[in-house]
Amino acid sequence: MSILQRDLKDTRKLSRILSLVENRQKGYTEILKECFLLSGKSKVVGITGPPGAGKSTLTSTLIGHLRKEGACVAVLAIDPSSSFSGGAILGDRIRMLNHSLDTKVYIRSAATRGAMGGLCPAASDMITVLDAAGFDYILVETVGVGQDEIDVVRETDTVLLVLVPGLGDDIQALKAGIMEIADIFVVNKSDREGSNKLVNEIEYILSLSQSKKEWNPPVLKTVASKNEGINELIFEIKKHLNFLESTSLLAEKRKTRAALKLRRLLLEGLENRIRNGPLKSEEERKLMEAFLRKEKDPYSVAEEIVESVILEELQ
């Protein structure tokens, strides 16, 4: 057992390691290299859906049930970085605190955005760390269903899309990106009026899309706050995970995940180089003068440079 492996078992040290990875502090790549090789055992469940769907309550309830089975559970909550949505999330985290004293449960949040507006690889890397730490389940909860969140849940094994009655119109908006990646549909707060209507809407939309053949996403009704429908949900989650393992799909998913990770890391690496100034400062100064005098245009220059970049340097 390496030092890192031992540290990953210590909650306080795990937190420090995750922060180091999230903030891209010195030495984080070395840690991630080892974590990646240790990873691949956790069952990673993505929980997404519009704000107000009750994802945190559902997550909290799932933790409870999985803990009863003796499983170690980590939660990674993906928070959007907009400075105008901090409050709600904090509230959600606090609601989860009833688990926070249980050492077999680890709850952590991560931002979704990179410094330059690019997709931040940190979330995906934090999953790798939690996986290496040996949690049986990693629940990845996203707060919105923006592209960032979709990209993160795309890297989980089983994706729950949590909806609530009364968002009817949004189903159409949802159809676009997220419907396709959902493995299980959860109609939460199903004691509300309109839940059957919503179930029918979802099933109708599903009946239209021929995309998923081997797995037909079930549509479940839950009332997370009252613990209703959670056993059925856990049953379906396990059913889907077994389905993935019984087919070649799990390996496929993991390959795609690695491919996404590599692309994101490449983008981050290049982003950093660009943020730190793609050109020698003297050269850049000259260019900016030329732009100002309209002797050159940035579009032609960017084309030149991108053309000159070679991305196939693997021996």
Place this chain on the structure above:
Amino acid sequence: MSILQRDLKDTRKLSRILSLVENRQKGYTEILKECFLLSGKSKVVGITGPPGAGKSTLTSTLIGHLRKEGACVAVLAIDPSSSFSGGAILGDRIRMLNHSLDTKVYIRSAATRGAMGGLCPAASDMITVLDAAGFDYILVETVGVGQDEIDVVRETDTVLLVLVPGLGDDIQALKAGIMEIADIFVVNKSDREGSNKLVNEIEYILSLSQSKKEWNPPVLKTVASKNEGINELIFEIKKHLNFLESTSLLAEKRKTRAALKLRRLLLEGLENRIRNGPLKSEEERKLMEAFLRKEKDPYSVAEEIVESVILEELQ
């Protein structure tokens, strides 16, 4: 006058050109190259602030006043890409429609996000197109104050930060990114209770930051819906624009803008290459297998590749 220049004067063709640029359709770089060389005459005013601050009403009122002076005005509304905020924006656009029959006013919206989650250069390029089209003023209105929006307004000449009483706590959140880039603070809906308190808060925070010396951002009170304080606002906007021209700051701003543009274009170009698969498919397939078998890790591979990239190829 080139064909493009003539087309830019035709609202319908202008819309088509903007869509072509926004969607990165075939030939868009050629258009942008010419537009960049034609650009640099418009006064570009950024209007940002939290949702509900009344930015659209304010923008609409500004249009009215500027039109009275006979100025041609273009509005570029930056919409966040989250699938859960379409409604509000549509509403804002509709509120602006009272100008939409005026051919000297052009209103257009643009998304802020690139396909891979990266910053989308389209917004900044659309400003270049509108500039080339010869509008006297380009009002760039953002819907939120996320990083994307901050990056876009950073590319305007004069930045208005619009706030409303009753967001007190958020001032602290705002301080982080946006306070620094605001040239004029607008306390809108100032007939509401707490507007003086807000003005004082802003002035207090400004008194702490020594960053801006040559220009001390004024704090104005408006009630856009009642047309109150708009003359003063226009006066301050012009005062700031004159200040920029009278100093070397305008040239500096434009240089920085060109530098940002170049970096963003580089990022976009590299992003596309990465999205389309950074490696030969055969090579990638092998890599993914190696990742799956834990023979290699994506972190080391990404490092290798980024290292091998040369970004200084300008002859």
